Amino acid sequence: MKTAWENTDFEVFEIDGLEHRMQGLIEKVRPKFESFGTHYATFFSSKTGDEFFPHVAKHARRSVNPPKDSWVAFAPYKRGYKALPHFQIGLWGSHVFVVLAVIYEVPNKVAIAEKLLKKKSIMKKLPADFIISGDHMSPNAIPLKAAYKEDLESLLVRLKDVKKAEFLVGRHLPREKAVKMSAEEFETYTDETFEALLPIYKLMTN
Numbered sequence: 202m203k204t205a206w207e208n209t210d211f212e213v214f215e216i217d218g219l220e221h222r223m224q225g226l227i228e229k230v231r232p233k234f235e236s237f238g239t240h241y242a243t244f245f246s247s248k249t250g251d252e253f254f255p256h257v258a259k260h261a262r263r264s265v266n267p268p269k270d271s272w273v274a275f276a277p278y279k280r281g282y283k284a285l286p287h288f289q290i291g292l293w294g295s296h297v298f299v300v301l302a303v304i305y306e307v308p309n310k311v312a313i314a315e316k317l318l319k320k321k322s323i324m325k326k327l328p329a330d331f332i333i334s335g336d337h338m339s340p341n342a343i344p345l346k347a348a349y350k351e352d353l354e355s356l357l358v359r360l361k362d363v364k365k366a367e368f369l370v371g372r373h374l375p376r377e378k379a380v381k382m383s384a385e386e387f388e389t390y391t392d393e394t395f396e397a398l399l400p401i402y403k404l405m406t407n
Contacts, residue, residue, distance in 0.1 A: 204236045205384040206297065211376050214269060214294035222267035223260065230292060231257060234273035237290050240388075241275055241395070245288065248399055251277035258291075269293065270340070274302075284308060286405045288395060289371075293340040297379045299394040300371030301402055303360065304337050313405045314361035314368070320404060324353060324370070327397050334369040335359060342373055371398060 210233070213225040238255025245253035256274045272291025276282035283306040291298050303313055317323075324333075324345065332342035335356045343352050359366040372394045382390065 203384045204233045205382060205387060206233075206292075206376075206379040208376075208380055210292060211294050211380075214292075216267070219263055219265060219267045223263075226260070226268070226271055230271055234258075234271070234290070237391075238273045238275075241273075241288070241290070241391075244392070244395065245275050245277075248395075249277070249403075253277050254279045254282075256282045256287075272298075286313065286402060288398070288402070290391060294376070295340055296376055297374040298371060299374070299391050300334075300369045301398040301405075302337055302367070302369045303405065304367045305365045310366070311361050314357050316404055317368070317401075318354070318357045318361070321353060321357070323401055323404060325349070326400070327370070328372075328393075330372060331370065331397070332373050335367055337367055337369055342369070345370070370401060 210230050213222060213229050216222040216225045234257045238257055242253045242255045253275050254277070256276065258271045258273070260268045260271070270291055270293045272289045274282040274287045274289045276285045276287040278285055283304060285307065286301065286303050289298065289300050289302055303310060307313065327345060329346055331345040333345055333348050333353060333356060334342040345353070356368055360368045374390065379387070
């Protein structure tokens, strides 16, 4: 897997109009997601013992608004990923994200939230630069270090109690840093991130 980020990848999100932006995504960014897809589907299959499948965002339902972000997701189900806890590598105009996500379509969110609330200490084992978020549609996130006091608890309680609630945990890599990394450096960064998230995924899914 020889895939490094360039400024032109991020600049795709500055292209006006749905059709033109989609063309930019398909030409520039999607080949990278497909490369990550093959590589990390194998990575997760070997780490979990379940067969994982890559799902590259197609943005097919859009008719007017161009996508503000894009991604490849990984889940142990061939036909989709949204109803399961899943891993993602993705891009906003400002940063790369490497995360584990439970979005509003996951049917057993309550059970997942209860497990995470019981074992919140598992989050303390994560590296200092990790983030959490309660909305996959927003580029913003809370540094995990700052979140231990109350945000982590309130996001997990919300995940349990609110139908539309979500929970994401992982890393955001600013564009400025991403474009300076070699393909090997980004792969190491991503491997380390996913390795750190696997115990949380296993807690969610066992």
